[in-house]
Amino acid sequence: MSLKSTIIIIEDEKSICNFIETTLISNHYKVITASTGQEGLSFVTSCFPDLVLLDLGLPDIDGIDIIKQIRSWSMIPIIVISARTQEQEKVLALDSGCDDYLTKPFGTSELLARIRTALRRHHAGGNSSASEPVYTYEDLTIDFSKRLVTLKGEEIHLTQIEYKLVSLLAKNGGRVLTYDYIINHIWGPYADNNNNQILRVNMAHIRRKLEKNPAEPNYIFTEIGVGYRMRESQP
Numbered sequence: 380m381s382l383k384s385t386i387i388i389i390e391d392e393k394s395i396c397n398f399i400e401t402t403l404i405s406n407h408y409k410v411i412t413a414s415t416g417q418e419g420l421s422f423v424t425s426c427f428p429d430l431v432l433l434d435l436g437l438p439d440i441d442g443i444d445i446i447k448q449i450r451s452w453s454m455i456p457i458i459v460i461s462a463r464t465q466e467q468e469k470v471l472a473l474d475s476g477c478d479d480y481l482t483k484p485f486g487t488s489e490l491l492a493r494i495r496t497a498l499r500r501h502h503a504g505g506n507s508s509a510s511e512p513v514y515t516y517e518d519l520t521i522d523f524s525k526r527l528v529t530l531k532g533e534e535i536h537l538t539q540i541e542y543k544l545v546s547l548l549a550k551n552g553g554r555v556l557t558y559d560y561i562i563n564h565i566w567g568p569y570a571d572n573n574n575n576q577i578l579r580v581n582m583a584h585i586r587r588k589l590e591k592n593p594a595e596p597n598y599i600f601t602e603i604g605v606g607y608r609m610r611e612s613q614p
């Protein structure tokens with residue numbers, strides 16, 4: 380006995396909207412579709428959905444403004460689906476408060492995985508792993524209370540900054556964190572451009588310590604021009 384989650388799709392391209400709608404319905408979601416921003420916003424306020432799938436390029440309102448309007452009163456998960464590949468757009472959407480970002484064309488399983496992650500995180504009250512004392516994915520374990528990172532049971536020695544970075548990413552597992560978001564969280568609001576470089580250097584060190592092959596990472600991924608995404612914890 381489980382209640383179906385309701386998802387609103389705000390997308391003006393009929394073919395994409397139909398494809399997503401069919402996919403979601405066959406995966407037991409309840410779906411509401413809107414082809415304009417105005418219609419979408421009114422459904423978001425009237426239908427109490429569990430998640431919003433949002434196209435950025437709509438005929439009436441810019442998707443970024445829709446994110447800002449929804450975020451002014453609701454923390455409902457928003458996943459942006461857009462043909463826009465410019466990194467700036469992704470960063471802007473994420474920093475405006477969307478939870479995740481998919482660039483068209485995307486696969487069905489990718490879409491469903493992102494939806495599950497966003498819903499899980501939302502139901503957990505923000506960070507999916509924040510309330511969990513331990514992060515685990517394959518060989519990697521992070522025990523937040525002991526500040527202990529182990530790989531195949533062997534302790535990994537991280538510097539203070541490296542540990543802060545890894546635990547921030549782990550607590551937000553499955554989600555892209557933008558460079559600015561990470562820098563603000565680690566170095567505070569007065570960080571400057573040098574911190575971009577310092578962040579990159581620290582991430583390189585972390586990868587050497589955690590990844591079998593740093594060029595093909597298994598735990599922490601680079602979203603080029605946007606930020607980093609760590610695997611979601613899978614106990």
Ligand code: CA
Nearest residue numbers: 391434436437
């Ligand atoms: Ca569009």
